[in-house]
Amino acid sequence: MSDTKIVDARDTFCPGPLMELITHMKQSSVGDTLELLSTDEGSGADVPEWVNKVGHEILSNEKIDGVWHIKIRKAK
Template identity: 75%
Template sequence: MSDTKVIDACNTFCPGPLMELITYMKQAEVGDTLELLSTDQGSASDVPEWVEKVGHEMIGSEKVGEVWHIKVRKAK
């Protein structure tokens, strides 16, 4: 099993969850999975939009309590 890097971006407003994901995506290797934790409602739509546009792979997105867990695999 490959490790999933968890990025805790809960309760942050600047630079915000998507910026955090982009930061860690740059540091990751192709094939790595990142799990973004976010309390920002916008993340549920913002993150998939970016992932699709840039060409990475959405693995899943679910809300547990108040926290969105969004999993993305680096594809390029």
Template identity: 40%
Template sequence: MTTAELKNIKASKVVDARGVSCPGPIMAAKKAIADVKVGEIMEILATDSGSQKDIPAWAKKMGHEFLGVIEEAGYWKLYVKRMK
């Protein structure tokens, strides 16, 4: 997805993992995905740079779709679509 498309996403769940180092953001995402219905999108806010590779890898492993990442001032927004 393009950055413009990502900015227009309305996530059904937002996980704020800013200020938490690895593996905090991925653990928060694993816990929160249970609250997201199939087809809905979860947004993860993270300051840990490792999240940029950890979240997409976790999403793929779990059968979800990683939509992309947007860099904000001091943190990233990562988007995952629940697929099952």
């Protein structure tokens, strides 16, 4: 099990949190865990939608002090 990589996409409108996550997922290896930090209100739903459609795994999804913390494991 590798360490969790933090993808800090707080306060960004372009390229935006999901695009940042996809970039980092492409740079990661299968089995890696990434934690996305996002202040975009939509991330709580947008990110799981993509993760589930492409076939990765959501490990946790919670909002703490206005910041979404979404942990994803790269599955393929």
